[in-house]
Amino acid sequence: MHTPTPLRDSTIVAALDTVLGASAPVVSVAPVTLAAPARPFPLEVRVSAPVHGRDLPVLLFSHGNGWSLDGYAPLTTFWASQGFVVVQPTHLDSRRHGIGVDDDRFGSIWLQRRDDLVAVLDQLDVIDRSMPGLAGRIDRAAVVAAGHSWGAQTVQLLLGARTVGADGVVGGDHGDDRVIAGVLLAATGLGGEQLHPFAKAHFPFMNPSFAELTTPTLVVAGDQDQSKMSSRGPDWFTDAYVHSAGATDLLTLFGAEHSLGGIPSWEAAETTDENPERVAVLARLSAAYLRAAAGGDPQVWHQARETFARAGGGIGRIDSR
Template sequence: MTSSLVETLDGIIGVGVPVVSVAPVALAAPDRPVPLEVRVSAPTSGVDLPVVVFSHGNGWNLDGYAPLTAFWASRGFVVIQPTHLDSRRNGFGFDHPVFPIIWTERIADLNRILDQLDTVEAAVPGLAGRIDRTRVAVAGHSWGGQTAQSLLGARILDEAGHPGEDVSDARVSAGILLAATGLGGDDLHPFAQANFPFMRPSFDELSTPTLVVAGDHDQSKMSSRGPDWFTDAYTYSPGATDLLTLAGAEHSLGGIVGYEVAETTDEDPERVAVIQRMTTAYLRSALHIDDTSWPAARAAFRDGAGPIGQLDSK
């Protein structure tokens, strides 16, 4: 049963602690069309806290994804969430002059955060001196997955099919890609081909340890491929060594954006509970907090997952 799996996973990652969350925190971004604001969530206790920078999906903002980000913070991570330019709060639609640069500005936002961890630390009462800046992960959902994977090593193919600029960041040592879009090419719908140059990724260069999470009922409107499109990072990159596929999950993976928001078409708190715990175990091991967490969680999932999904490793 999945409930017993959740209990087993809780035994592996430990109990949570209270969290403090501060927003909006303004970061310097002098060339950005609008100011950069982030939410910072951190446990109220503990030292040497690793960092997770989380990139939201299209249209969202720093107030979303609490089912994941608050959970990670309660388990010992400092989680930083920017509001990217594509947020509905900014009003930059597909036909706005700013839109063509949004995908590059998304990547720049993550770099700005890593450049300004002093500001992040100072913004949260009691956080000063408690961050471990040598242990940093990036994570993202949907368009946020594309943003995060760029810092992990993935590149964008140019019109001739050659990998573009390497914007990987040596400060980042692990990643989680949730419902991240796959390869471009003829399978992309014409609108995506014309408007989304970032949907031509090359995963060959993604060498940073990464967990890919996908739903087997996630059918994109951007591609004629089936749900396997969202597993391409695992299939084609050397760094993405683990793939968690959730049975029956659509694009919100059961509600990681929020249980009652319009995007959650497949609400399933139990599924989200498993994602919370499996991603936490992965981060703990990938960032060398506890090297046994992920192997133990992986074994527990394979022994007790039942119909909830499957876990592949390479």
């Protein structure tokens, strides 16, 4: 098992920083309220962006179950420092809203989550005006998305994945062509009889069809991520890569559990595998993938992947096709 290394001593973090270049100072503003008239709670988002730079791509981020726009700073702050306008909505399952599995509204949240991200795309004018100095700096043709756990399921809908109904029929298309690439962090895999009864009863989206996911995607999985929702082992979280044409790369993190080292927050209670070096590497590799996909730096993913192959063997591996 990989022993965490202080970031100041991490060879692989330093090497990836050389590939990515200097990080910029970041400004963040929240809450920014978007129009969502049918929603039981206002749609609030956090917007984070670098202080300088133009033609900034948009990065939609969807949080895991129970979190909010205030989570995932270890990733989102770094992404913003790398030139993205990061937009984080608070979805209806956030603990601050109090909608639990016994609430009649809970069963439709998985679709409302997708609608939250679409609402962001439909209201980029509001995002543009959300903080002083941001107006006119957004590249609206360069939109990418990332999500963790339930958030990964939300994002994979935008990327083209569908959901298989109880009748075995693949459901409708919830994709959005404005999203040109994605990162799926600990995305749950195929459903069926290996799903546990609780998941079958409360999470209808845990029956995905990845065959329709054709948008370029980086899948990230921990090799110690044992879900309570399925009898499958950690390989369950690689299904999006195995079964989709769009998933170009799989990053497997050694020793990582569902929080992938602590991406929801620093010192979060739910993190059972705290590893700041792992989180730092994940932030850099995902930034490189998304920067290459957004078109401003097409070689950075190749360079980051080669650097990781040389120096990151104790942390994980990347499979590509």
